[in-house]
Amino acid sequence: xxxxxxxxxxxxxxxxxxxxxxxxxxxxxxxxxxxxxxxxxxxxxxxxxxxxxxxxxxxxxxxxxxxxxxxxxxxxxxxxxxxxxxxxxxxxxxxxxxxxxxxxxxxxxxxxxxxxxxxxxxxxxxxxxxxxxxxxxxxxxxxxxxxxxxxxxxxxxxxxxxxxxxxxxxxxxxxxxxxxxxxxxxxxxxxxxxxxxxxxxxxxxxxxxxxxxxxxxxxxxxxxxxxxxxxxxxxxxxxxxxxxxxxxxxxxxxxxxxxxxxxxxxxxxxxxxxxxxxxxxxxxxxxxxxxxxxxxxxxxxxxxxxxxxxxxxxxxxxxxxxxxxxxxxxxxxxxxxxxxxxxxxxxxxxxxxxxxxxxxxxxxxxx
Numbered sequence: 576x577x578x579x580x581x582x583x584x585x586x587x588x589x590x591x592x593x594x595x596x597x598x599x600x601x602x603x604x605x606x607x608x609x610x611x612x613x614x615x616x617x618x619x620x621x622x623x624x625x626x627x628x629x630x631x632x633x634x635x636x637x638x639x640x641x642x643x644x645x646x647x648x649x650x651x652x653x654x655x656x657x658x659x660x661x662x663x664x665x666x667x668x669x670x671x672x673x674x675x676x677x678x679x680x681x682x683x684x685x686x687x688x689x690x691x692x693x694x695x696x697x698x699x700x701x702x703x704x705x706x707x708x709x710x711x712x713x714x715x716x717x718x719x720x721x722x723x724x725x726x727x728x729x730x731x732x733x734x735x736x737x738x739x740x741x742x743x744x745x746x747x748x749x750x751x752x753x754x755x756x757x758x759x760x761x762x763x764x765x766x767x768x769x770x771x772x773x774x775x776x777x778x779x780x781x782x783x784x785x786x787x788x789x790x791x792x793x794x795x796x797x798x799x800x801x802x803x804x805x806x807x808x809x810x811x812x813x814x815x816x817x818x819x820x821x822x823x824x825x826x827x828x829x830x831x832x833x834x835x836x837x838x839x840x841x842x843x844x845x846x847x848x849x850x851x852x853x854x855x856x857x858x859x860x861x862x863x864x865x866x867x868x869x870x871x872x873x874x875x876x877x878x879x880x881x882x883x884x885x886x887x888x889x890x891x892x893x894x895x896x897x898x899x900x901x902x903x904x905x906x907x908x909x910x911x912x913x914x915x916x917x918x919x920x921x922x923x924x925x926x927x928x929x930x931x932x933x934x935x936x937x938x939x940x941x942x
Contacts, residue, residue: 586699593696598900602922604913605902607740607768607878609800610856611849611916617842624838628830636830639820643833646840647808651793653780658813662828662836666767666794666807670734671697673790673809675822677761678703678732685730687716689906691740691765706730714742714872718753725757733758736765737779738772741904741911743874745777752782755789761815763790768876770798770850771857777875780810787812797877798850799839806836853877857914863924867931869938882909883939890930890937897926908939 580588597606604610613621644657651660663669670693678684680702686694687708698705708724710716716735725733733754737746746764755762764779772778779791790811795801806828809816839846860879861871869883884890887910891903894910899922902911912923931938 586702590699593693598895600895600898600900602899602915602919604915604919604923605900605911607797607876607913608802609797609849609877610853610914610919611800613800613839614845614849617839617845620842621835621838624834624841625831628834632830634830635826636828636833638823638826640828640833643828643836644808646837648810650840650843651780651810653783653810655780655783655810658816659783659810660808661811661816661819662806662808662833663823664807664827664832665796665805666765666792666809667693667697668827669792669807669809670694670763670765671701672819672822673732673761673763674698674701674703676818682731683728684732684734685724685728686734687721687724687736689714689741689904690734690736691767694734694765703732714739715744716746716750718747718749721750722753722757725754729759731760733760733762734765735762736767737777738766738768738875740768740876741878741902741906742872742880743768743876743878744872745772745774745875746779748777748779748782751779751789755782755786758788761788761790763792765792767792767794768797768878769793770847771854771877772875773854773873774875783810783812787815790815795836795839799843799846800849801836801839804832804835804839806832852917853914856917856920859920860912860914860923864927867927869927878911878913880904880906880909880911884908884910884937885939886937889934893930893934893937894923894926897922897929899923899926 640662643662644660648655648657648660683704683706684698685706685708687710695705706728769778792809795806864871872880904911
């Protein structure tokens with residue numbers, strides 16, 4: 576053990592930082608980014624919003640981001656106001672702040688893996704014990720399953736993801752209700768991919784009224800093609816939002832970030848068109864791969880989970896050899912594919928055709 580490692584917190588020794596392998600290949604469909612660059616007309620609006628802030632950069636930003644929170648509340652609807660909304664540097668910081676304020680040493684958070692891999696890492700970083708409640712055999716969650724896990728572990732926080740990453744499946748409203756009724760602490764619904772849902776009404780936002788311990792987290796990274804800007808946010812009871820001010824860093828969102836996000840929100844209609852196209856390409860992937868005999872879960876996200884592989888790592892390599900990078904998420908016999916442009920989807924499907932023809936031994940027989 577090195578001198579520095581000896582000084583490191585014991586629970587962090589030997590751990591690896593989060594990161595998806597990124598290779599320089601023509602088609603990159605492994606990190607669930609929005610495949611479309613910001614349109615020129617949207618970029619112009621964002622630049623205008625940023626330009627208004629440039630001469631005032633000698634001053635600190637609005638540390639409470641009131642204007643941004645007002646715009647986010649208007650976007651979300653459901654009778655929400657700025658007091659119901661909080662924003663930070665990506666939804667990861669939002670989740671971290673929730674754990675800092677309501678978790679910490681001696682407290683627990685219950686998640687249901689496989690799910691977003693940052694959840695246990697954020698828990699560890701805040702000294703919160705992470706409990707993996709697992710999932711049912713088909714990777715879904717039923718109200719009874721979630722209720723039983725909460726009753727068994729009695730966590731201080733519950734993390735649920737809808738649509739779930741990596742499966743792409745959305746939660747039934749009954750699951751959220753069961754979790755809230757069974758839990759004594761916060762119930763956090765991570766909705767990073769909510770705008771891609773087949774049923775827009777599946778969001779938990781409509782269940783916030785009267786549920787003071789319910790939290791819905793969102794991001795601009797996916798639907799708004801704003802991953803590089805790092806803007807995440809939540810909707811919750813105003814009292815809960817107020818408590819997060821106790822742990823937020825001063826001036827944590829720069830004036831530039833706040834302005835850029837407001838510019839993007841002003842262009843929601845233009846960006847929604849790209850969301851619709853990504854949903855179309857996602858459904859094209861599902862339909863096409865099923866036609867090839869591969870089992871694919873119905874998806875409400877901008878990615879799909881594909882199975883039917885005897886050796887997922889070998890199939891991943893065979894697809895990569897065709898110039899297409901997808902994600903091995905560690906699930907036996909399954910790989911995750913991000914929806915891309917029409918051209919990228921065509922390249923992906925061609926790569927699977929080549930792999931099925933050249934390496935049939937890597938695939939299970941069609942049922």
